Amino acid sequence: MKLSSIRPITLLISKELMITAFLLLGVSFVIFIILFLSPGDPFSAMVKGQIMSEAATKGASDALVVPDAWYSQYLSWLNNMLHGNFGTSTRSGLPVLREVVLVTINTIYLTIGSMFVTLLLAIPIAVVSARRGMTPFTWPATIFTYVISALPVFWLGYIVIYISMHQFGLFPLAFGSMSKKFSWIYFMLPVFVLGLGNGTISEVVRYLRDEMERVFAEDYIRTARAKGASIWKHSFKEGFLIPITEIIASKVSFILGGAIVVEQVFNWPGMGRMAWQAAQDRDYPLIMGITLMAAIIVRLGSLIQRVVHIIVNPRASQE
Amino acid sequence: MKRLPSVLLLIFFFVFIVISPQAEAGQKTDGKPDGGTLNYGEYGRPATLDPITSNDMISMRITELIFNGLVGINEKQEIVPELAERWEISKDGKFYTFYLRQDVMWHAREEEDPVPFTADDVIFTYNIMMHPKTTSSMVYMYEFIESVEKMDDYTLQFTLKRPILNALAKFSFKVIPKHGPENQEFLSREDPFAQKPIGTGPYMLKNITADREVILVANEDYFKGRPHINKFAARPFADQNIMSQALLFNAIDMIVLVNHRDIPQIQGDKRYILQPYNALSYSFFGYNMRNPLLADKRVRKAFTYAVNRQEMLDSFFNGQGTIISGPFAPGSWAYNLDVQPLPYDPEKAIALLNEAGFTKGDDGIMVKDGQKLSLTLKVPIAKESEAVKRVVLAFKNYLNKIGVDVEGEFKEWLSWKEDVFLKHDFDIIFASWVFDDSADISSLFHSAEIRPGKNNFGAYSNPEVDGLIVESKLTLDHEKRRTINRKLHAIIADESPYTFLWTLTNYAAFNKKLRRVAIHPYKFFSFADDWFIPASEQR
Numbered sequence: 001m002k003l004s005s006i007r008p009i010t011l012l013i014s015k016e017l018m019i020t021a022f023l024l025l026g027v028s029f030v031i032f033i034i035l036f037l038s039p040g041d042p043f044s045a046m047v048k049g050q051i052m053s054e055a056a057t058k059g060a061s062d063a064l065v066v067p068d069a070w071y072s073q074y075l076s077w078l079n080n081m082l083h084g085n086f087g088t089s090t091r092s093g094l095p096v097l098r099e100v101v102l103v104t105i106n107t108i109y110l111t112i113g114s115m116f117v118t119l120l121l122a123i124p125i126a127v128v129s130a131r132r133g134m135t136p137f138t139w140p141a142t143i144f145t146y147v148i149s150a151l152p153v154f155w156l157g158y159i160v161i162y163i164s165m166h167q168f169g170l171f172p173l174a175f176g177s178m179s180k181k182f183s184w185i186y187f188m189l190p191v192f193v194l195g196l197g198n199g200t201i202s203e204v205v206r207y208l209r210d211e212m213e214r215v216f217a218e219d220y221i222r223t224a225r226a227k228g229a230s231i232w233k234h235s236f237k238e239g240f241l242i243p244i245t246e247i248i249a250s251k252v253s254f255i256l257g258g259a260i261v262v263e264q265v266f267n268w269p270g271m272g273r274m275a276w277q278a279a280q281d282r283d284y285p286l287i288m289g290i291t292l293m294a295a296i297i298v299r300l301g302s303l304i305q306r307v308v309h310i311i312v313n314p315r316a317s318q319e
Numbered sequence: 320m321k322r323l324p325s326v327l328l329l330i331f332f333f334v335f336i337v338i339s340p341q342a343e344a345g346q347k348t349d350g351k352p353d354g355g356t357l358n359y360g361e362y363g364r365p366a367t368l369d370p371i372t373s374n375d376m377i378s379m380r381i382t383e384l385i386f387n388g389l390v391g392i393n394e395k396q397e398i399v400p401e402l403a404e405r406w407e408i409s410k411d412g413k414f415y416t417f418y419l420r421q422d423v424m425w426h427a428r429e430e431e432d433p434v435p436f437t438a439d440d441v442i443f444t445y446n447i448m449m450h451p452k453t454t455s456s457m458v459y460m461y462e463f464i465e466s467v468e469k470m471d472d473y474t475l476q477f478t479l480k481r482p483i484l485n486a487l488a489k490f491s492f493k494v495i496p497k498h499g500p501e502n503q504e505f506l507s508r509e510d511p512f513a514q515k516p517i518g519t520g521p522y523m524l525k526n527i528t529a530d531r532e533v534i535l536v537a538n539e540d541y542f543k544g545r546p547h548i549n550k551f552a553a554r555p556f557a558d559q560n561i562m563s564q565a566l567l568f569n570a571i572d573m574i575v576l577v578n579h580r581d582i583p584q585i586q587g588d589k590r591y592i593l594q595p596y597n598a599l600s601y602s603f604f605g606y607n608m609r610n611p612l613l614a615d616k617r618v619r620k621a622f623t624y625a626v627n628r629q630e631m632l633d634s635f636f637n638g639q640g641t642i643i644s645g646p647f648a649p650g651s652w653a654y655n656l657d658v659q660p661l662p663y664d665p666e667k668a669i670a671l672l673n674e675a676g677f678t679k680g681d682d683g684i685m686v687k688d689g690q691k692l693s694l695t696l697k698v699p700i701a702k703e704s705e706a707v708k709r710v711v712l713a714f715k716n717y718l719n720k721i722g723v724d725v726e727g728e729f730k731e732w733l734s735w736k737e738d739v740f741l742k743h744d745f746d747i748i749f750a751s752w753v754f755d756d757s758a759d760i761s762s763l764f765h766s767a768e769i770r771p772g773k774n775n776f777g778a779y780s781n782p783e784v785d786g787l788i789v790e791s792k793l794t795l796d797h798e799k800r801r802t803i804n805r806k807l808h809a810i811i812a813d814e815s816p817y818t819f820l821w822t823l824t825n826y827a828a829f830n831k832k833l834r835r836v837a838i839h840p841y842k843f844f845s846f847a848d849d850w851f852i853p854a855s856e857q858r
Contacts (some may be wrong), residue, residue, distance in 0.1 A: 088509045
């Protein structure tokens with residue numbers, strides 16, 4: 001790649017990073033306010049189950065050296081975070097950063113894997129129907145993607161688990177201490193379920209098909225066709241790469257949402273499960289950590305999309 | 320409580336049978352085979368693994384395997400020696416002297432020689448428990464202790480503020496090592512010890528996997544003899560349906576608490592055993608007597624007559640439980656069997672409401688002095704809320720039939736707790752109490768407990784009940800206490816501050832390969848060192 005094409009990308013990235021930093025600040029503040037206003041607090045959750053008492057709650061809060069005023073709570077959290085200290089989970093006492101990074105890796109694996117499944121199914125259908133129009137293959141296939149997208153993902157999860165147990169004799173839940181053959185299957189199933197059930201297949205098909213049809217109708221494609229050159233090669237960037245990255249970027253947050261459900265059903269140790277637990281325990285530091293991480297992932301998705309866009313079309317950076 | 324969020328846990332240690340101490344043999348000589356692994360499923364993950372900061376049942380079950388108390392409890396609920404081999408109680412009941420075992424070693428940490436257990440550890444544990452900065456509410460259970468004094472390395476003496484009945488059972492608190500926590504003053508959940516505890520118990524923590532599966536291995540040097548099963552693994556599940564399927568698929572060997580809906584399926588399978596155990600808990604509808612409409616006992620009683628409790632129990636919980644009549648859990652010695660639960664009698668209910676001055680309005684709702692009998696019912700959202708939802712709906716329908724309008728409102732656990740215990744903003748609640756032994760109900764019904772954050776959320780106040788509660792607390796005579804509690808039961812049943820519903824039978828389910836399984840009602844694994852798996856079935 002030429003230097004001239006790297007420059008706009010670095011420019012874009014540094015600009016995006018700045019925006020992201022402000023965005024994260026805003027997100028953290030809003031989340032903090034929501035937590036602060038919501039009923040309950042981590043300290044009564046810590047001594048919960050037993051007799052409620054102000055003294056025990058106070059003791060727990062004293063031991064963690066929590067300031068009284070809400071703004072100083074936020075500022076001290078912010079200060080610590082800027083120094084790389086995300087605090088410790090009030091529930092388990094473990095450092096938040098490590099906990100969140102661990103589960104994020106699992107969730108990213110699930111999210112990216114399921115995105116591949118979605119694309120693997122959606123792209124052929126979209127390409128064929130853009131090229132050939134509605135045929136006896138593309139028509140039912142498109143209907144199929146709509147039906148699949150309408151299925152609730154938790155339902156699909158249960159069905160897949162039951163089928164794999166009763167038809168194939170596999171129990172599709174993995175545990176760290178298990179080392180069995182076919183363990184890859186345990187990891188494949190949730191990815192497969194989320195890929196099918198995240199509700200984006202039909203959207204990818206429709207968007208990609210429309211974009212391709214539009215590009216196919218462009219003058220330069222007609223010229224290429226007249227010359228007898230490869231249409232695919234000419235339409236690849238505008239009709240395929242850009243729409244795909246666009247739709248993926250816009251769906252990252254959606255797939256993350258679906259991941260929460262899949263993680264519950266498949267016992268997948270990811271962000272969704274941790275967020276759910278943390279919300280119940282009013283584990284403020286952990287909730288803040290997970291929300292920030294989710295915001296970063298969503299932001300990263302759109303950043304990648306823009307970078308791809310600029311690589312494909314350097315003029316876009318000058319707009 | 321993690322396991323049953325709709326449940327409030329009251330820990331009042333109480334065991335009434337005291338036998339003469341007798342130290343147990345040092346080695347297991349029962350000839351049962353060692354080996355095998357027990358994977359058990361838990362609904363959720365443990366928070367911390369030390370016995371002091373942890374407050375969920377999942378952690379409690381694990382600490383039961385890792386730690387010991389000075390005294391323990393055997394299968395017949397009798398107090399037996401554990402870390403203390405014998406003890407003396409002074410005549411006035413104020414001094415408890417414990418003589419400790421001298422052959423107990425703490426689990427060895429890596430690159431560390433095993434450290435012997437001494438009186439210092441007990442004193443250290445006591446000080447940590449009572450420190451105000453320790454994340455725990457244990458301090459309220461041990462307020463009765465004045466001080467502790469070390470006599471020599473293996474002898475110590477507790478001085479009580481006042482003699483109390485059955486204080487001995489309270490010395491079953493789990494002892495932690497002095498060289499365990501980093502902070503020697505108080506214990507918070509951030510202390511590494513909370514995640515990597517060492518104890519004296521039959522099992523040692525090996526590791527916690529990335530998905531927070533807790534792996535425990537047999538302590539070869541356990542002072543009661545090496546436990547039979549080599550390894551325990553607590554596997555966390557996020558979904559109860561999947562957990563039951565996991566058992567049926569042999570992915571796990573045991574479920575500590577079976578979802579009531581899955582009981583028939585497991586029952587029908589010969590490979591598994593369902594073992595009931597009594598958890599000393601009950602469910603109820605509690606009334607807010609600050610509301611003038613509910614202040615009249617006839618109204619509350621009418622509600623109890625109006626609901627068909629047996630029908631609800633049969634259809635929503637497969638009939639797995641007992642209908643109760645009063646404030647003690649059945650199975651507790653304090654429960655008064657002479658008081659019968661009120662029968663289902665909607666006509667009687669209407670008659671009672673009429674007697675209290677209510678007449679049916681045009682819209683079918685009962686009215687008194689222009690005030691409609693229209694109430695809000697607040698219910699905490701439980702994880703396994705399906706059965707709860709049905710109970711609430713049924714309750715609504717039953718009351719509708721006698722002309723009471725009930726508006727159900729489901730609230731998230733902590734915000735429900737705030738509404739009920741702090742703001743007292745409710746008319747009726749649906750909840751459960753869990754007791755270690757329900758003999759002490761003072762915090763539920765004594766009028767001194769009518770304050771924000773206290774357990775008498777409904778503002779129930781009756782001088783006679785107050786008097787009896789105090790009397791029952793002060794007496795040192797078990798028979799007398801029983802008589803007082805029977806009387807309390809009768810009065811509270813009649814006054815109906817709650818509509819007492821039922822005690823559900825808890826079931827553990829496990830694979831038949833596990834033998835000699837005895838389960839402690841709430842600590843669960845107390846006798847797990849005796850469990851074994853026949854050699855042919857170890858895999």
